[in-house]
Amino acid sequence: MKLLSTIFILFFSIVLFGQSIQELEQQLKNATDNRQIMNLKYDLAELYKGKDHAAAARYAFESYDLARKLKDIDMQILASYLDAEIHLERRDYKKADARFKASLKHSKKAGDTEFALENLKQLEKLEVKKRDYKSAYNYAKQAAELLSKGVAPPSNRRPRPSAPPPTTSTPSSSQIDKNEVDKYVATIRKLKRAKTDLEEENNSLLTKIERLGSGNMDTKEFKKLQDELKAEAELRNEEKEQALLELGEKEAALERITQEKIRTDKNARKIKKEFDVLSDQAKSARLLQMDAEVKAEQSKNFMYLLGLVSLFVLFLASIFYNRFRVHKKAKLALEETNRQIEDEKKRSDDLLLNILPQDIAKELKEKGKAAARKYENVSVLFTDFKDFTHISEKLSPEQLVRELDYCFRGFDFIISQYGIEKIKTIGDAYMCASGLTNKRTMPVNIIKAALEMQEFMEDYKKEREQKGLPYFEARIGIHTGPVVAGVVGVKKFAYEIWGDTVNIAARMEANAKVGKVNISEETYRQVKYNFDCEYRGKIEAKNKGFVDMYFVKQPIAVGVA
Known part of the structure; x- marks a missing residue:
């Protein structure tokens, strides 16, 4: 019978709860005034609290949002506090902390000391749960400062969700x-x-x-x-x-x-x-019991003291551990930063070496500038594409740049195998030089590189012909002699070489034929025992008179006279 009564009461309560929520939600659907909607959502949040956390949190937040838009400071305090309590029940401590802080902020702004104290107490508990005792102490300190000023809650405010109604009572016997x-x-x-x-x-x-x-x-x-x-x-x-x-x-x-x-x-x-009327024995037993109680109390106090000391030691250990973690993290971050700096430095050095010779790059890094140098035996190579203007008209800008990049990348790879320094590209012209060191060098390597360049262009030509696409054909000219080299400019600086040697090398390239390597008399004189060459005749060079030219046919095999 008692079980049936309990079930009936529970069922009746659920029905009343459902009817109350349904009535409020129906009123909410019919409501048009924002203030009425705000109050209805707050009431629904209170009813859903402890039963449907998601719905309760949603209505509480929407009520708070409306209060913020209506600039209703009292409802902002209540709605944010209710929302915080709901998230606290859900064990969502992060959101609960944010809502309590919002309620505390509005309470201070409204001058509601009593409600500010309630928020501070909840925030203190949350920080203790998170073991952030420093923050908990700060909240307790704020509460103490508010209490020292006196509690002064504002009037005409709707009842708070967790505040019990005031009661009157007659004096009890203890009072x-x-x-x-x-x-x-x-x-x-x-x-x-x-x-x-x-x-x-x-x-x-x-x-x-x-x-x-x-x-x-x-x-x-x-x-x-x-x-x-x-x-x-x-x-x-x-x-x-x-x-x-x-x-x-x-x-x-x-x-x-x-x-x-x-x-x-x-x-x-x-x-x-x-x-x-108690006997002496009973009194003695009572005294013994009281003595045992005193000792138990002392033991209890000792345990409390031991617990506090343990907490303090744990607190100190956590501080030292956090400092160790921060130090370790900072050390790792510093190592990572140093590694990134080293990577960037290496990348910068590689980029500099890609532009300048190694000796010049080293001097530029150490002194901030590089002095001009004169080299007595430098071989300068020029390449140029036949009918470049005519062929470029058949290609789109993207295709033209792609084809030039393909050819020049091939040249870059070839000269890198022979230690030759790339100087620059000008349109379809490619310029490089060997012998830009303090050691005396022969033009053998640069001529080998030139022959490989022509082989590369021949393979390129065959591939393009098979596809029915336009192709480039290269002329190459080389001359050997003295040059002056140095770095010019501040922004986008460049490594340049000057002298008659450069001009004569350009004339050699201009008078070359497609697929051939044309060299000057001076270059021929230094490599005539290394390569089979064909005499071509003379050309006039500015300020130099007539210069003999030779086509390089092929390297001379070792042992062949």
């Missing part, structure tokens, strides 16, 4: 003491004196009325005065009744206090009597 009894007795005496005074004043007024009735006063005037005296008498009677009522209440309270005091005294005498 009764002689001072309270004396206070009540004094109050009753005052009320009795007030009662006596009112009776005397009432009798005096009645006497005045009777005396006036026997005089020769005008009837109208007499009646007016009589009515005034009667009204005054009635007022005095009301005051008398009120005083009697208060007197009765105080007498009843005094009677309850007196009875309670009598019962307390009676219980005290009974206990004293029982204690007096």
Whole structure:
């Protein structure tokens, strides 16, 4: 039977809860005023709290958002606090912390010290759960500062969700003491004196009325005065009744206090009597028990102290561990930064070496500039593509750049195998040089590189012909002689070489044929025992007169005369 009653009560509560939510949601659908919508969503959040956390959190946040738009500071405080409590039940401490902080901020702004204290207490608990005792201490310190200023909650605010309603109660036996009894007795005496005074004043007024009735006063005037005296008498009677009522209440309270005091005294005498009749053995046992209780209390206090010391040691250990982690993290970050710096430095050095010879790059890094140098035996190579303008008109800009990049990349790879320094490219022209070192070098390697360049271009030509696509054909010219080399410019600086040797090499390239390597007389003189060459005749060079030219046919095999 008891089980059935419990099930019925539970079912009835669920039905009422569902009806209440349904009614509020129906009101919410029909509501048009934002303030009404805000209040309805807050009420729904309170009803869903503890039952459907997701719905409760959603309604609480929407109520807070509307309060923020309406600039309703009181509802911002309440809605954010309710939202925080909901997330706290869900164990979503991060969101709960953010909502409590929002409620605290609005409470301080509204001057609501009481609610600010509630938020600070919740935030302190959250920090303790997170073991952030420093933050917990800061919140406790803020609460202490607010308490020192006094608690002053604002009026006309709707009830808070977690605040219990104020209750009135009569003094209990634990609260009764002689001072309270004396206070009540004094109050009753005052009320009795007030009662006596009112009776005397009432009798005096009645006497005045009777005396006036026997005089020769005008009837109208007499009646007016009589009515005034009667009204005054009635007022005095009301005051008398009120005083009697208060007197009765105080007498009843005094009677309850007196009875309670009598019962307390009676219980005290009974206990004293029982204690007096106890035997010495019982008293000794009681003393032993009290001694054991004292020792247990001391042991308990010692355990509390030990726990506090352990917490303090744990706190210090966590601080040192965090410092160790931070130091280790900083060390790793520093190592990573140094590694990145080294990578960038290597990349910068590689890029510099890609632009400048190694000696020049080293001098530029060390001194910030590089002095010009003269080299006596440098071989300069020029390449150029036949009918470049005509062929470029058949290609789109993207295709033209792609084809040039393919050819020049091939040249770059070939000269890198022979230690030759690339100088620059100008349009379809490619310029490089060997012998730009303090060591004396021969033009053998640069001629080998030139022959490989022509082989590369021949393979390129065959591949393009098979696809029916336009192709480039290269002329190559080489001359050997003295040059001056140096770095020019500040922004986008370049490594350049100057001299008649450069000009004659350009003339060699201009008078070469497609697929051939054309060299000057000076270059031929240094390599005639290494390569089979074909004499071509003379050309006129500026400031140099006529210069003999030779086509390089192939390397001379070792052992062949």
